[in-house]
Amino acid sequence: MSEKPHIDIDKVADLARIALTDAEKEKFSSQLDSILGYIDKLNELDTGHVEPTAHPHSIENVWREDRTEAELPTSEALKNAPKQRQNMFVVPKVVE
Amino acid sequence: MSQDLHYKSAAALASLLDSKEISSVELTQAIIDRTQAVDDRVNAFNSFDAEDALSQATQSDERRSQGGALGPLDGIPVGIKDVLAVKGQPLTCSSKILENFVSPYDATCIENLKRSGAVLWGRLNMDEFAMGSSTENSATKTTSNPWNLDCVPGGSSGGSAAAVSAGEAPIALGSDTGGSIRQPASHCGVVGLKPTYGRVSRYGLAAFASSLDQVGPMGRTVQDVAELLQAISGYDRRDSTSYKIDVPDFPGAIERLKGKKWIFGLPKEYFAQAGSAAPLAAVEEAIAYYRSIGCEFKEISLPHTEYAVATYYIVATAEASSNLARYDGIRYTHRAEAFDGKDSVDIYHQSRAEGFGEEVKRRVILGTYVLSSGYYDAYYLKAQKTRTLIRQDFENAFQEVDAILAPTSPNPAFKKGTHTEDPLSMYLSDIYTISANLAGIPGLSVPCGYADGLPVGLQIIGKPFHEEDLVAIGHTFESAHSYCDEHPDL
Amino acid sequence: MEYEAVIGLEVHVQIKTESKIFSGSRAGYGYEPNELVDPVVMGLPGSLPVMNKAALDGIIKAGLALNCDIPDTCKWDRKNYFYPDSPNNYQITQYDQPICDGGFVEIELEGETRAVMGEHRKVALTRIHLENDVGKLNHFSEDSLVDYNRAFTPLMEIVSEPDMHSGEEAFAFLTAIRQTMIYCGVSDCDMEKGQMRADANISVRPVGQKELGAKIELKNLNSITGVKNGIEYEIKRQTQELKKGRTITQATWRWDADQGRTELMREKEDAHDYRYFPDPDLMPVRIDDEWRNWIRAEIPELPFDKQRRFMDEYALPYTITSVLVPDRVLSDFFETAAKQAPQSAQALGNYVTNDLLRELSESSQSLADCRITPDHLLSLVAAVEKGTITKQIAKDVFVEMFNSGELAEAVIDRKGLKPDFDEDQVKVWCQEAIDENPRPIEDFKSGNEKALNALLGQVMKKSRGKANPQAVNPMLRSLLS
Secondary structure (H helix, E strand, C coil), rough: CCCCCCCCCHHHHHHHHCCHHHHHHHHHHHHHHHHHHHHHHHHCCCCCCCCCCCCCCCCCCCCECCCCCCCCCHHHCCCCCCCCEEEEEEEECCCC | HHHHHHCHHHHHHHHHHHHCCCCCCHHHHHHHHHHHHHHHHHHCCCCCHHHHHHHHHHHHHHHHHHHHHCCCCCCCEEECCEEEECCCCCCCCCHHHCCCCCCCCCCHHHHHHHCCEEEEEEEEEECCHCCCCCCCCCCCCCCCCCCCEEECCCCCCHHHHHHCCCCCCEEEEEEEECCHHHHHHHHHHHHHHHCCCCCEECCECCCCCCCHHHHHHHEECHHHHHHHHHHECCCCCCCCCCCCCCCCCCCCCHHHHCCCCCEEEEEHHHHCCCCCCHHHHHHHHHHHHHHHCCCCCEEECCCHHHHHHHHHHHHHHHHHHHHHCCCCCCCCEEECHCCCCCCCCCCCHHHHHHCCCCCHHHHHHHHHHHHCCCHHHHHHHHHHHHHHHHHHHHHHHHCCCEEEEECCCCCCCEEECCCCCHHHHHHCCCCHHHHHHCCCCCCEEEEEECCEEEEEEEEEECCCHHHHHHHHHHHHHHHHHCCCHHHCCC | CEEEEEEEEEEEEEEECCEEECCCCECCCCCCCCCCCCCCCCCCCCCCCCCCCCHHHHHHHHHHCCCCCCCCCCCEEEEEECCCCCCCCEEECCCCCCCCCCEEEEECCCCCCCCCCCCCEEEEEEEEEEEEEECCEEECCCEEECCCCCCCCCCEEEEEECEEHHHHHHHHHHHHHHHHHHCCCCCCCCCHHHCCEEEEEEEEEEEECCCCCCCCEEEEECCCCHHHHHHHHHHHHHHHHHCCCCCCCEEEEECCCCCEEEEEEEEECCCCCCEEECCCCCEEEEEHHHHHHHHHHCCCCCHHHHHHHHHHEEEEHHHHHHHHHHCHHHHHHHHHHHHCCCHHHHHHHHHHHHHHHHHHHHHHCCCCCCCHHHHHHHHHHHHHHHCCCHHHHHHHHHHHHHHCCCCCCHHHHHHCCCCCHHHHHHHHHHHHHHHHHHHHHHHHCCCCCCHHHHHHHHHHHHCCCCCHHHHHHHHHHHCCE
């Protein structure tokens, strides 16, 4: 990370599936670059032998037994749908 | 009588209910009246359903008249941050993308609260998806600080803090990912507690950053906050990260730990460079008080403090970028108009562009970037490792001290619009609160004075699952001062 | 130039559980759309996953049965990508610490004929990991409809090394996995219900070349035969392209079973950036020996082991074992009987694989539903061995047993199938047959042993099939000598 960090805003916005206006792109690019510049201070730290923390507490084997519980009624599940038909969610035709 | 009710503590209201001097319906009506009188200025609520609240109050009164009151919260209105799922109520997270969403289920803490008989009261404003420190990032409205309507209430639980401060709710629930309970509590002159990670179930809390988020209580007294914490705490089999550990009697800690000579740590990194001298002065006075009653102080070092903000903004945004991916215009969120037809343009890009506000977009993009191919090790993995160092700083400190005292925020509430164009400066104002989230430990903010005429808070950071210490320590200070009886002029 | 194909398979298998992998919603097939959903399955705000222990048990069992290492710890990661069938727009999966490492699948290739056991070999596995299944998209001309019933069904992904070379090997690989999973009770592997799905990575290179050719990912292989045909077609296509001097570019193709050909889906594999990171909502899993051993003890004898043992212990011919063994219930049924009459194992095997299967199929019954028990088979075999009835009559007795549920003796008594004549009478019939058939006798006397069969047939006819050929044969010989 020796060179100045820079976000490829088009690529990242596409990965995040957010359409940005040109003005937003310009604004975010410079703001995020300055945030990344700040974040770069982490490289002052030698973390070669440090274990990463993924969870605040290290607990393991948290599970439930294989028992069923009541589902949501289909009508409740569909209640907030922007568009529905035949008890399913309508989406634009998916082309993979 | 009902005129005075809105500034009474929940504990005082509970005894009035117990002695049948008031009914829950009267109390709830008083809160509704107060809200209707001041909320056009405070703007703490995204929405409320007065009729529903009164019907809950009626049920509480019926229970009580049959001798079946459920406990100290039965019949007490509790404000709910608009980030918690309540069955049949809107859950907007102050975002346009969820503007029409009605939750079909209850969060676990809400179920617990219902079991305590509390009256669930309204949907409190917040920064969109809890991302922010001023509640200015709400798509609904901007909440004002009741102490100075030109100032922000802090955030992200700004609606909860403002409502409690303005007498629109005796107590309220907030959520805290990087200071979102403590900082607005400090700015609005109320008490706020972020519990230990795992103490309160996150099931039903719309996630911002899963490894940092905690639901917590806000109120005007430490005892009220302890009472509300009691109601919502406990292991939940629906949250794999909730912790199987006994829940102590939090309000009882006030008596149980009374007079204890605490050993406090003062982290030099937190006192070296305060943004504004005034909050520090109030905190110094609080320290002097504890010293005067025989508590011991040690200067400690949390050497990785200066890396906390950078670490936080990697971890939190990375998790958020994934957590917020579900808001996509398919199942239950806002769908961009163009796609009601058969437009083949990408439904995601447009719905999310329309549905998310600027700060959310910025953070989702940052989080997406730090996880993306080629950058994971440099950012995310690195941040996970510095998180370990920050956690270890606290573990080391707690070898020597019972709790840590510090300012909650480097500055009192600022004027609206101050930081909106400079996100980094806004992020840096979380410096004193963020570390507790990274370490997963509890923190309490109690009012400890004023700076520039605005309230400031003393932050007490405790050992994991030692919230009772925080309650006892906070109450000791509060009971020797009158801050909890001082209210803004509205 | 000669070319060879290198094939790796990614096989998704649903683990059979009552509830879903991360919530209490039922796991099932054939329900009304969006009936099996809850806040977790819908990806609602605030919902959180909690592991289903049975899904972990299932994949550990699968892994042990497929010779994998089960490391002490594994964890959960999020694979981030947007697709309407994915409720959270991330899949909970295992990125760098899968629950099963390495392993291999023993496969059997086709023998020279159906009666001959084919060559066995091991196909190396890379890993098996656990993840959540996604919902189902139903495509219409104008739009698509999403049903999330299938979402969050426990799904394991079995990833092979690029260690196969033909459609036939891929077929054998899937067959072996399917049988093993069914034996272990981990999955029913019904491809029509989507319980098992396969994608193939196929590349072709000149024989002798070390590097792999450009990889074609082949999708939409909806049946085991489809896998075989699709892969064979694709190998042929790529080989022809190379022979024409063209280059193959990495891409995803799909198999069109109706047209019997593959077609291009997408050219550029636009470097998916899944942004894997540890799922903060789920805790890691630690697996100790006690757990491993408990699961290991639950694993039944696996199909190929059973087949080898049946051939060895009961001297069964390969053809019978290759019908019995793929069906665990059927082979257990056989063995219950065979253990009591090991000397008649082959006869028992024949009744099971011929008569029983035929009657089951004709009456559309399952073994569990029908009235035939191992005792029925034993009674039938005993009757034949005692000489009470002939093998020929035994076939009819079997059908009667199947229909009525009576044991063999009861059928024989009821239908009067026991011989109603003595040895002297048989001798009389033999002499009559000799007297009436001079031609075959000539042939027999001039050395044609088979000619005797004609006389035997005559005697059987006179006895209305009840005479015992094993007794008739020597009697004829003695009369003729």
